[in-house]
Amino acid sequence: MNNRFFSSLALRNIKSNKQLYIPFLLSSTAIIAMFFLMVSLMTNKFVQERSSSLPTLFMIGVVVIGIFSVIFILYTNSFLIKRRKKEIGLYGILGLEKKHVAKILFFESLFSSLLSIAAGLLAGLLFGRLVFMLLNFMLRMPNDIAYTTSLLSVGATVALFVLIFGITLLYNISQFTFANPIKLLKGKQEGEKEPKGSLILFILSLIFLGWGYAISITIPDPLAAIEKFFLAVLLVIIGTYLLFISGSIFILKALKNNKRIYYRSGAFISISGMLYRMKQNAVGLANICILASMVIIAVSTTITIYLGSEETLENRFPYEHNLKLFGDMDYVAEMNNRFFELQDEVIELTEENGLEVAEMESYRYESFFGNLEDGSFVFEQSSVDGDLPVLMMVIPLQDFNGMTGENYSLADDEALFYHSTKTYLKEDLSIGNKTYSLTEIENEFSADMALTESIALVVPDEAHLLDLREDYMGQFPESTHITVDAEIGWNTEGTEAAEKALAEQLESEYNGVSGSFSRYESRDSQREEWYSINGGFLFLGVFLGLLFTLGTLLITYFKQISEGFDDRGKFQIMQKVGLDENMIKDSTKSQIIWMFILPIVIATIHVSFAYPIVRKLLLIFGVTNDMTWLMTFIAVVIAFAGIYWMIYRVTSKVYYSIVK
Amino acid sequence: MTLLEIKNLKKIYTARFSNQQTEALAAVNFSVEEGEFVSIMGESGSGKTTLLNIISTLDDASSGEVYLDGNPLSKIKDKEISAFRRNTLGFVFQDFNLLDNFTIKDNILLPLVLSKTPIEEMESRLPPIVRNLGIEAHINKFPYEVSGGQKQRVAVARALITKPKIILADEPTGALDSKASQNLMEILKGINETGQTILMVTHSIRAASFSKRVLFIRDGAVYHEIYRGEQPADEFMDRISDSLKVLSTRGEQDE
Ligand SMILES: Nc1ncnc2c1ncn2[C@@H]1O[C@H](COP(=O)(O)OP(=O)(O)OP(=O)(O)O)[C@@H](O)[C@H]1O
Ligand SMILES: [Mg+2]
Numbered sequence: 001m002n003n004r005f006f007s008s009l010a011l012r013n014i015k016s017n018k019q020l021y022i023p024f025l026l027s028s029t030a031i032i033a034m035f036f037l038m039v040s041l042m043t044n045k046f047v048q049e050r051s052s053s054l055p056t057l058f059m060i061g062v063v064v065i066g067i068f069s070v071i072f073i074l075y076t077n078s079f080l081i082k083r084r085k086k087e088i089g090l091y092g093i094l095g096l097e098k099k100h101v102a103k104i105l106f107f108e109s110l111f112s113s114l115l116s117i118a119a120g121l122l123a124g125l126l127f128g129r130l131v132f133m134l135l136n137f138m139l140r141m142p143n144d145i146a147y148t149t150s151l152l153s154v155g156a157t158v159a160l161f162v163l164i165f166g167i168t169l170l171y172n173i174s175q176f177t178f179a180n181p182i183k184l185l186k187g188k189q190e191g192e193k194e195p196k197g198s199l200i201l202f203i204l205s206l207i208f209l210g211w212g213y214a215i216s217i218t219i220p221d222p223l224a225a226i227e228k229f230f231l232a233v234l235l236v237i238i239g240t241y242l243l244f245i246s247g248s249i250f251i252l253k254a255l256k257n258n259k260r261i262y263y264r265s266g267a268f269i270s271i272s273g274m275l276y277r278m279k280q281n282a283v284g285l286a287n288i289c290i291l292a293s294m295v296i297i298a299v300s301t302t303i304t305i306y307l308g309s310e311e312t313l314e315n316r317f318p319y320e321h322n323l324k325l326f327g328d329m330d331y332v333a334e335m336n337n338r339f340f341e342l343q344d345e346v347i348e349l350t351e352e353n354g355l356e357v358a359e360m361e362s363y364r365y366e367s368f369f370g371n372l373e374d375g376s377f378v379f380e381q382s383s384v385d386g387d388l389p390v391l392m393m394v395i396p397l398q399d400f401n402g403m404t405g406e407n408y409s410l411a412d413d414e415a416l417f418y419h420s421t422k423t424y425l426k427e428d429l430s431i432g433n434k435t436y437s438l439t440e441i442e443n444e445f446s447a448d449m450a451l452t453e454s455i456a457l458v459v460p461d462e463a464h465l466l467d468l469r470e471d472y473m474g475q476f477p478e479s480t481h482i483t484v485d486a487e488i489g490w491n492t493e494g495t496e497a498a499e500k501a502l503a504e505q506l507e508s509e510y511n512g513v514s515g516s517f518s519r520y521e522s523r524d525s526q527r528e529e530w531y532s533i534n535g536g537f538l539f540l541g542v543f544l545g546l547l548f549t550l551g552t553l554l555i556t557y558f559k560q561i562s563e564g565f566d567d568r569g570k571f572q573i574m575q576k577v578g579l580d581e582n583m584i585k586d587s588t589k590s591q592i593i594w595m596f597i598l599p600i601v602i603a604t605i606h607v608s609f610a611y612p613i614v615r616k617l618l619l620i621f622g623v624t625n626d627m628t629w630l631m632t633f634i635a636v637v638i639a640f641a642g643i644y645w646m647i648y649r650v651t652s653k654v655y656y657s658i659v660k
Numbered sequence: 661m662t663l664l665e666i667k668n669l670k671k672i673y674t675a676r677f678s679n680q681q682t683e684a685l686a687a688v689n690f691s692v693e694e695g696e697f698v699s700i701m702g703e704s705g706s707g708k709t710t711l712l713n714i715i716s717t718l719d720d721a722s723s724g725e726v727y728l729d730g731n732p733l734s735k736i737k738d739k740e741i742s743a744f745r746r747n748t749l750g751f752v753f754q755d756f757n758l759l760d761n762f763t764i765k766d767n768i769l770l771p772l773v774l775s776k777t778p779i780e781e782m783e784s785r786l787p788p789i790v791r792n793l794g795i796e797a798h799i800n801k802f803p804y805e806v807s808g809g810q811k812q813r814v815a816v817a818r819a820l821i822t823k824p825k826i827i828l829a830d831e832p833t834g835a836l837d838s839k840a841s842q843n844l845m846e847i848l849k850g851i852n853e854t855g856q857t858i859l860m861v862t863h864s865i866r867a868a869s870f871s872k873r874v875l876f877i878r879d880g881a882v883y884h885e886i887y888r889g890e891q892p893a894d895e896f897m898d899r900i901s902d903s904l905k906v907l908s909t910r911g912e913q914d915e
Contacts, residue, residue: 190804191761259779268766268773276761573757576718577771577818578746580739 003107006100010107017084019565024080025116027558031069032120032161034551037128038065039153041543046145046536053226053620060230061544067237068290070164072555075283077168079562081175088176089183102173109172113165117158124157125149131546135539142532145539191276194249202246208239216613220421221452225616232613236606237290243602244286248594249278266586269574273567273587274594284559285599288552292603292640293610295548300607300636301614302541304629305621309534312622315446316530317523319361319489321346321503323510326517327364327483336462339364339486342518346488346506353502355494362488363399366465368392368472376430377455381476392431392455393445394465400458404444408458416441416458420449431457432471434464499524537621549640553647556595560651564658571659584660588652596648600641607637662730663857664692664715664826669724671710671880684710686880688724692826692859697852699868700861701904702877708861711877712830715859716749717741728825746771750819752829756811758803758818765799768817775822789817793847809840816847820856827851829860833867845870865904869897876907883907 014021041047042058091101132147195201212235219225252275256262262271274281305312325342327335343362350357369389370379380389397410408416415436417429420443428437436459443449445456459465462484469482492499503522510520571584611633618629671685684707692698700708713719715726717733726733728748736744751757758767765786766773772782790796793813798806803814812832819827829848833841841864849870852858860871868874870893876884886903888896 191802263769263773263779263782265774265776268770272759272761272766570759570761573759574770574774575742576716576745576753576757577751578742578774580742583742583774 003103006103007107007111010104010111013087013104013108014111017087020080020083020562021112023558023561024076025112025119027076027554028073028112028116029119029123030551030554031072032117032157033124033127034547035062035065035069035160036121036124036149036153036157037547038062039156040124040128040147040149041540043150043153044145044148047540050533050536051621053617056226057229057617060233063230064233064237064294066160067234068287069160070167071241071283072287073161073164074168074171075280075287076558076562077171079280081172083566085175085179089179092176098177101176105172105176106169109165109169113161117161120161121154121157131543135542139535139539139542141535141539142528145536192279194253195245195279198246198249201242202250205239205242205246208235208242212236212239213609216609216611219613219616222616222619223452225613226620229613229617232610236293236610240289240602240606241283241286244282244289245279248282248285248598249275252278265579265583266590269583269587270590270594273563273570274591277563277566281594284555285594287555288595288644289599289602289606291548291552291555292599292644293606295545295552295640296603296607296633296636297610297614298541298548299545299640300629300633301618302537302539303632303636304618305541305623306534306538307632308618308623308625308628309531311625311628312534313523313527313530315622315624317489317521317526318446319359320491320499320523321350321489321506322521322523323488323506324519324521325486325488326519327485328517335484335486336364339488343488346490349505349509350490350492350502353494353505354498355492355502358491358493360488360490361403362486363395363403364462364465364484364486365399366394366469366482366484368394368468368482370431372424372455375426375428379432379472379475381479390453390455391449392457393449394457394459394468396462396465397458397460398462400444408439410458410460412460413437414439414460416456418443418445418449418456420452420454424455429457432468434467434471534621549643552644553651556644556647556651557654559595560655561658564655567655568659581660584656588656591652592648595652596645600644604637607633661694662691663694663696663728664859665727665730666690666711666715667725667727669711669714669726670722671707671714671719672722683880685714685721688877688880688882690875690882690885692857694857695852695855696873697849697858697871698860699871699874700859700877701863701865701868701874701900702883703908704863706877707880708877709830712828712859712861716751716828717745743775746775747822748825750822750824750827752812752815752819752827752832754831754834756803756808756815756835758811758814760803763800763802764795764806764814767803767814768799768821770818771822785821789820792850793817807840809836809843812836812840812844813847816844816851820851826857826859829858829862831862832860833862833864838866841867865897865900868900869893874900874903876903878907 038058038061042055042062047054047058088101088105091104092098096104128147128149132145135141136144212232215228215232215235219228252271255267255271256275261267323342323346325335325339339362343360347357347360368377368379369381369391370377371389372378377390377392397408397416400406400416401408410416413434413436415429415438417424417436417438418441426438428435430436436457441456441458443456449456459468465484469484472482473479492502503525506520506522507525510518571579615626615629623629666688669685669688671683673682673684674680675682688707688711700711702708710719714721715733717736721734758764759770762770768786768790769782772785786799787796790799793816795806795810795813795817798810798814803811806814812835816827816832819829827848832848833844836844845867848858848860852872858871860867862868869888871888873885873887875882884903884907886899891899
């Protein structure tokens with residue numbers, strides 16, 4: 001018997017098991033396309049160039065989808081192979097050697113993997129191109145974002161899925177070589193057994209989930225968020241699978257033991273059915289839950305970023321016109337003069353352009369890195385070391401009062417103090433050779449201060465700035481970057497044309513001139529670029545949302561179809577002993593709680609716990625308004641629940657029409 | 661009192677992809693008294709299953725009528741048909757038709773659950789039945805964990821639990837060995853002795869010999885019937901096999 005014989009036999013098997021193979025091939029194709037799209041996005045030019053944290057986030061996405069693919073294909077494969085046990089068991093009884101059965105299985109795997117990988121790559125390419133085109137059009141992107149794929153992403157996809165299909169082949173072969181034929185013949189009848197130690201699994205799931213949640217809740221700052229996000233996601237995914245496997249079996253068994261609930265026609269049929277394939281059921285639900293969480297996070301965050309563009313702009317550029325002055329170590333006095341001169345200069349320039357200065361703010365400041373240690377701020381050279389030091393901004397009182405309109409006065413050993421984490425509770429703070437008695441104030445400074453642990457210290461006058469610098473230089477004589485810098489920001493009132501003219505004039509005056517030590521930025525001229533970047537994020541978010549929703553659709557479809565064919569015989573028998581169509585509907589209805597509510601509720605819990613960490617991540621993109629994110633988040637949860645409801649309804653109709 | 665009356669029952673199957681018609685039942689007439697145990701015998705393809713399916717309301721007759729307690733089955737509304745099947749009929753099939761996702765106990769309770777019977781009622785009906793059928797020890801197992809004979813007894817229990825007017829059995833011993841068949845037939849006989857009406861299709865002369873009357877079907881019509889009366893089982897068996905021989909030789913002569 002040669003390979004040709006086995007390969008044609010394998011092909012015939014696939015054809016004659018169409019009912020099983022079509023959903024299997026379809027959903028494998030979809031998951032392959034999904035992974036391929038994700039890898040392609042990771043290497044996409046926009047993702048690589050727009051923000052330093054995007055490639056990391058997409059890397060996380062790729063790994064998550066990768067893990068998801070492994071679980072999903074193993075899951076669908078186990079479904080498939082279980083229902084073919086009898087058929088393949090017959091080969092053994094008809095006298096085929098195990099080696100030969102393995103060969104048949106090999107060819108079956110080969111054909112189905114070749115087909116789905118090829119189809120997946122093609123589908124991914126088409127879907128990516130098409131949806132990018134559509135989104136470019138619909139979101140009116142100023143610069144089209146191109147969908148690109150590389151040989152590398154093709155290679156990665158092929159490699160991963162060849163590996164996964166290889167694993168399923170080994171699994172299938174082991175199923176048949178280690179089982180006796182009689183057991184195989186009964187394979188389809190036997191229900192799934194409860195996994196061993198399900199209590200331990202349940203406890204483990206709580207530990208994993210709790211750990212993941214804890215990471216999110218306790219995350220101190222955005223940079224830590226990027227670092228820990230992946231771990232948290234991974235923990236929650238593992239926790240979700242374990243929770244569904246142990247928890248759903250636990251609940252189902254409890255329901256079964258409650259006679260008043262169990263012995264009612266709808267529950268009777270659906271609970272026993274779910275217990276019969278408890279693991280498959282659990283994995284399927286966990287898959288849906290994870291995809292739902294991903295849709296909600298991807299879409300709600302990117303919408304928030306987009307909606308928050310204006311706010312982000314205001315955070316980054318607090319005034320319409322912003323001028324930053326870089327200090328010089330050796331000419332501190334000149335810098336001070338220049339600071340006041342410049343203010344007069346820009347007012348003059350503004351008025352020359354026929355505009356009025358509506359509001360103006362200016363302040364000088366000095367920044368240090370260091371750590372809070374037991375009542376004192378200990379300088380550190382720079383931020384390159386592993387542990388992130390605390391950023392301290394020191395401002396003279398005169399400038400602070402000027403910018404806030406407050407009227408504080410400070411004695412020589414007093415200072416105003418703002419701490420982003422509000423974890424420093426002492427009354428005094430030593431810094432350098434000085435000790436200040438502190439009065440706490442709110443963040444009157446830049447919103448960026450909340451990004452990492454930061455301190456603002458308002459000292460009595462400029463002399464303190466210089467003293468602190470002395471102390472610092474005494475500790476790190478080589479250091480060159482501690483200078484007194486200054487910010488000048490002002491709003492103007494007048495015609496748009498005049499505003500534009502002013503911006504252009506200021507730009508040519510202060511930017512790009514070597515040795516000028518200043519930089520001018522106009523909010524208006526930044527706006528367009530900012531919107532195109534944030535539009536790009538929205539684009540990616542909507543794309544991922546679509547992708548994951550499609551994934552949810554396919555998984556739900558696969559689950560309903562395969563379970564429908566599985567249950568068909570049972571419903572026929574039950575109809576013979578008096579099951580009517582309304583009861584079939586009843587039993588599909590009582591699955592709603594499981595199929596619909598459970599994944600959505602748990603996904604919502606996941607995403608709610610992800611809130612703190614995602615909020616920190618959003619800070620990186622300049623979003624500080626919690627309200628926007630909360631509202632979008634709620635809207636997206638509701639919208640996705642609606643979409644999933646439709647998916648659920650349509651697929652359960654499919655199920656109903658199969659079993660009826 | 662007559663429980664079941666079948667009048668001029670006719671069934672014609674039309675093949676799905678051609679106009680070829682098969683007359684499965686030509687004109688069947690017979691009746692079953694309350695408390696009777698009737699076997700139907702006949703060659704393969706003579707229309708026994710078709711007849712049983714029509715009585716079971718699983719299939720419709722082309723013409724003619726089945727009366728149960730004097731009520732025509734064809735007048736039962738579609739909506740009520742399932743409830744009718746659940747409450748008045750009990751089924752035993754050749755291939756058991758047990759559900760793998762239910763324990764033996766739940767398989768037996770299934771029709772009651774479908775009828776929304778209170779749980780107390782279900783639990784009081786179960787023990788005497790499973791004790792009678794000798795499957796008490798297995799009620800928490802699953803169907804694939806018990807033998808064929810035990811499965812069929814489970815199926816009988818499922819048929820009995822609704823206290824049906826009549827039990828319809830299509831070759832209940834068809835998948836069982838002789839010992840398990842003997843055992844099952846004794847059980848059915850015992851059930852009949854408590855007043856339960858049973859209508860059974862069978863190929864087995866031994867199985868038929870447990871009943872009180874045997875009907876012989878040929879070419880879609882009742883051809884002959886014999887009563888057991890007070891005869892012992894082996895004499896009745898001989899009479900049944902004689903009738904079968906006559907039936908088949910006459911058949912050959914007819915052609
Ligand atoms: N669904 C159907 N469509 C067309 N013809 C059918 C159908 N079911 C049965 N027949 C035909 O009707 C006739 C009677 O079939 P039936 O199944 O009632 O026989 P039977 O007496 O039960 O036979 P057996 O003892 O082999 O079970 C046969 O000729 C059969 O081919
Ligand atoms: Mg038959």
